[in-house]
Amino acid sequence: MLTGLLRKRALLLFIACSLGAVAMAQNRKVDLKENLPFDEVLTMAKEKNKYIFLDFGSITCKPCLYIKKEVLTLDSVADFINERFVSVDYNVGKEKERLSKLYQVKGEPVLLILDQNGVLMHRMAGKMEGNQIMARFKQGLDIKNNFVSLTNTYTAGNRKPEFIMQYLEALYAAAETETMNKVTLEYLQGPVERIKDPGIWSVFYKYNQDLASREVMYMFENKEEFYKLFGKDKVDAKINKLFSEKSIFYLYGHKPPIEDPKYTIILNALRKTDHPKASEWLCYLVPAQYKYKDWHKLGQEIDNIYSFNILKGKAGTSFKDMMLTQYSMYCDENTALKYPIRWANDLIATAATEAEKKKYEGIKANFMKREKEPNKEKLDWSKSD
Template identity: 35%
Template sequence: MKRLLIICMLVVLGNGVFGQGIEFMDNEPWSKVLQRAKEQNQLIFMDCYTVWCGPCKGLAQDVFPQKQVGDFFNAHFVNVKYDMEKGDGKMLREKYKEYIIGFPTLLLLDGDGNVVHQMAGYQKAENLIAGMKAGMEGKSLPALQKKYEAGVRDFETIRDYVAALNGAFKRENIPTIISEFIATIPMEKLKDKEIWNLVGKYITDPYSEAYQYVFKEIEKYQYRMDVNRYDLERQLADGMGRAVKEIIRVTTSTTDPDTLKMMAEKADILRGMLIQNTVKRFPMLLCKLRINDCRLAGDVEGMYSWIMFADDLNLLNYENDFRGDTYMYITERTKDKKVLNSILDVIGKQQEKEDQVKSDLVKQNYYDLIATLYTRLGRKDKAVDARKKYEQLEEEKKAAMRKLFGADKDKK
C-alpha cells in the first residue's frame, strides 16, 4: 500500500513539471491552422522538425512537455508542429526556406502566415519563453533589424537585437554589432554590469581600445565586478593567441617591406601587454613572438636560445607544430654541430615518448626533422632510416583516419 502511495505521489509530482506542456496541432493541414489562428485571433507557433534531428527530439522530450512552457504557449498561440520532410511540412519548408536555416527552427507567424519572429536550435525552457514573448511584444528579429538598419544604437535596441540574433542562430554579425556599439560609449561604461553582460564575451581583439582597457583593469573586473578570472583570462589569451598567430603566419609568407613594417608595429603593441605577464599563456605567446623576431632578424642563434629556454620551462608543451617548425628552421640554417646535436637530443627523446603513444591519430611525427638533423650531421644511413620511419608513421596515421571515418568499408 505504501509503495502504491509513493508511486502515485511521484506521478503527481512528475505531472507538475511534465504532462501539461504545449498542446500541438500535429502535421495538420496548413489551411486549417490558418483558419484557427484567425478565428482565435492568435499568433501561430510552429515547430519545424525532422525525425532524424537530435535537438528536435530534445525539445520534444524535455522542453515542450514542461508545465511553464505549456502554460505560456497554450495561452498565447496556436501551436503546430510539422515534419519538414512529409505532407504539408514539405510545402512549408519551401515556403519559409529563407527562415529555416536548420533544425529545429521555431517560427512565430500571424494569421496570414507572415513570419513575425524566429528562433533556431535547442532552447532551454526559459529562453524559449523569453524569445517568443519578445517576438509577441514586437521585439522580433525583423523589427529589430529594421530598427538597427535605421541607425538606432541605444543599449536596449542592441541588447534585444543581439538576443534575437542569438535565438535565431544568426550570429555571424554579432561581433561587428557589438564593436560598433562599444565605439559609442565611454570605456568606463564597460564596468556597468548590464553593459558588460552584453558585450564582455565579444572583447577579444588585442588591438582594440576595449581589450586594452579590460586588460589594464582585469583586477577590478575580478574583485569589484565578480567576473570569473579564469574565463576572462582564457578569453583574453585566445584573442592574443590569434593575433600572435597572424603575425607569424604573415611574416613567414611575405617579404613585402610595407607588410613587414605593419606586422612589426602590431607586434610592438602585443609585446607591450605580453611582457606584463598578468594573463595565463602570455609567457608562451611572448616566447613565440620573440622567436619570430629572431627569425625576421636572421638571428638563428637567438632562435635557438629562445626555444631551448622555452623547452626548459615547458612553455611550448602544447605548441607541437610551432616547436617542430622552429627546430626545422634552425636545423636547415645553422652550421654549428653542437646546436644540431643538442636539437637531436631534445627531439630524439621527444620522439621516443611519442612512439609509446597508442593512438596513431594523436602521435606526433618528428622523424622528418630527425632525418634532416642526421643529414646535416653527415650520418646518411641514420637519415635514411629516420625518413622511412617518418613515411611509415604518416601512412599509419592515414590508415587510422580512414578506419575512423569508414573509408576502408566504403572501398569494400
C-alpha cells in the same frame, strides 16, 4: 488492529493514486506535428485562429532533442504553446530545406514564430530551459518588442543605448551572430581602450564575437592587462571560445579560408603570441590556408603537425579522423589522396575496436579506388553556402 491496518492500506492507496495523478499532470506536451506541407500549416492556423510555431532541428542534434524531451513536455510550456500555436517540427525532407531557405534558418535548433500568413515575427536559437522559452515566446507575441519589430526599429535609426541593449539580447537569443557583431561594433565606436571600462566591457564580452575585430585583437594582445582588470579565467574563456570555434570553422568550412581577410588577421596574431594554446589553434589554421586551393600542400601541413607531435592522444586521432572526412567530401585532386590513405592506415593500426578498424578500412578502400580515377572538374566552392 484490523481497522488500523485497513486505514494504513487505504492511505497508501490514496498516496499511490495521488502520485499517479501528479505524474499524469506532468505528462502534457506540445502538440508538435512533423514535416507537414506548409500550405496545410497555414490553413490550420487560419481555421484555428492561431499563430504558427516552427521547430527546425534534427534527430541527431542533442540541444534539439533536449528541447523536445525536457522543455516542450513541461506543463506550463505545453499549455501556453498549445493554446496559441499550430506547432510543427521540421527535422528532415524537402519542405524543411525549402522553409530553411525561405526563413534563412542556419544551424539548429532554430525556433520561429510566424503569424497566420506565414510572416516571420520572432526568432530563437540554441538550447533553452523552460523559463527561457516561455520568456522568448511571450516576447515573440509582443508586436512592439519581438525580433522583427526590434530589427525594424533599429533599421529606422533608433540608437538609444537602452534600445541597443534590448536589440542585442534579441540577436544573441536568435544566434544572429553576424548582425550582432555589426551592432556591437557600432556601439563600441571610439577609442579601442574604452573596453577597459566595466560597463563597456560587459557589452563587449557578451556580444562581440568577431574574433578579427580590433577590440578582440586589442584584448588578445594586451591580455595580461585585462587579466588584472577582469580576471584571468574570464578573459581566457572568451579568448579560448573565439579562437577554438574560428579555427575549426576555417578548416572544416565550405569556402576557401584564404579568401577571407579576417583569416590572415587571426593567423598572424597567433604566429606572434605566447598564448599556451596557440600551437593547437595553428594546427587548424595553418593547413586551412590551402583548403580548396592545394590539397597536396594541405596534406603536407597535416603531416608536419604529426611529425612535430603537436596533437596527441585522442585529440590527434580525432583530428586525423576529421581530415579523412574533409578529403572524402571535398578533395578534387585525386593525386593528393595518398595523404588520407596514409592517415587511414594509421587509424587502422590504432583502432580500439573491430568496428572502428572496418570503418577505416572501408574509407581507405574508397580513397584507393578514387586515386586511380581521373580528376574531376574542379568545383566552384565560392558558390557554396
